[in-house]
Amino acid sequence: MTDLAGADAALEEIHVRRDAPFERLHLDATSWVDVSRGWLAGADLLYRALLTDVAWRSNQLFRYDHWVEERRLGSFWRPGTALPHPALAQVHRSLQHRYRVELVGFSLLQYRDGGDGQAFHRDTDMRWLDDTVIAVLTLGATRPWLLRPRTSRHTTADGRGATHDLQPAAGDLLVMGGRCQADWEHSVPYLSPPAVGTRISLQWRHAKRTGRPFAGASYGAPLRYGERR
Numbered sequence: 001m002t003d004l005a006g007a008d009a010a011l012e013e014i015h016v017r018r019d020a021p022f023e024r025l026h027l028d029a030t031s032w033v034d035v036s037r038g039w040l041a042g043a044d045l046l047y048r049a050l051l052t053d054v055a056w057r058s059n060q061l062f063r064y065d066h067w068v069e070e071r072r073l074g075s076f077w078r079p080g081t082a083l084p085h086p087a088l089a090q091v092h093r094s095l096q097h098r099y100r101v102e103l104v105g106f107s108l109l110q111y112r113d114g115g116d117g118q119a120f121h122r123d124t125d126m127r128w129l130d131d132t133v134i135a136v137l138t139l140g141a142t143r144p145w146l147l148r149p150r151t152s153r154h155t156t157a158d159g160r161g162a163t164h165d166l167q168p169a170a171g172d173l174l175v176m177g178g179r180c181q182a183d184w185e186h187s188v189p190y191l192s193p194p195a196v197g198t199r200i201s202l203q204w205r206h207a208k209r210t211g212r213p214f215a216g217a218s219y220g221a222p223l224r225y226g227e228r229r
Contacts, residue, residue: 014042014087016094020173025164027147031183034175035166040137043171046087047139050200054084056110071117071190073110084108091137092204099133099175101206109201111143114191120148120160122181123205129182130211135175135204138168141197145174146187162187 020039026032040046056073077084088106096103111117126132138145146162168174176186188201 011087014040014046014085016090017041027164027180027184028149030179032177033147033164033166033180034173034177035168036173037169038171039173040091040171042087043139046085047170047200049085050108050139051110051198054108054110056108071115073112073116075108076105077108078105088202091202095135095175095204099135099177099206101133103135103204103206106202106204109203111141111188111199111201113198114143114194114196117190118188120146120185120187122150122185124181124214126181126205126207127213128207128209128211129214130179131177131208132179132181133175133177133204133206134181135173136168137202138172138174139170139200139202141199142167142169143191143196143199144189146189148185148187150183150185 017039020036022034022036024032024034054075056075059070059072059074075084077088083089092103092106122129123132123134136145145166145168147164147166148161149163166174176184188199
């Protein structure tokens, strides 16, 4: 088999499973999460390709008066540039078709081990939070993935007020919608001990310009990138 034939065969193995079931979890009257287990076939092949081929970089966020390095690596794809992997063209089209939204690019995040993670937060940098769609595709290791209502601030054994742990595995798709970014918070918690495999998360985001835009400080400002890791 030639290298080209091998690449074509691998591309056929990585595809959206059109028969994959979706379950909608209604968090409240206006917020929901769709869960599709095993939505992407060939997830391990895509994981290995992205892990080695993507120009992963460390990010630094400005917090109050100083820079803080994020405990994860990232990258981003914009239309008009080469895709990180050709199989992602079908993934991108499938999400737009199912949710009837235009998705401008997507981000890639790498959690190297349990020492990488993200605290509870909302994606307030989207500004318009009343009607959003955020799709999250997981590749690699299974990690806790927590949700809690924004009003929950107490510390408990189940993850600081977490009410749901969706724990996406390789190939699983989660899609947050409605007012999920206004009224709920999500987290990929840090793990101790940190001995867990690497997880890659791909994220597509869309916000309708309805309601009142978020007026606080943007989560995404300013941001600078370090060297490839």
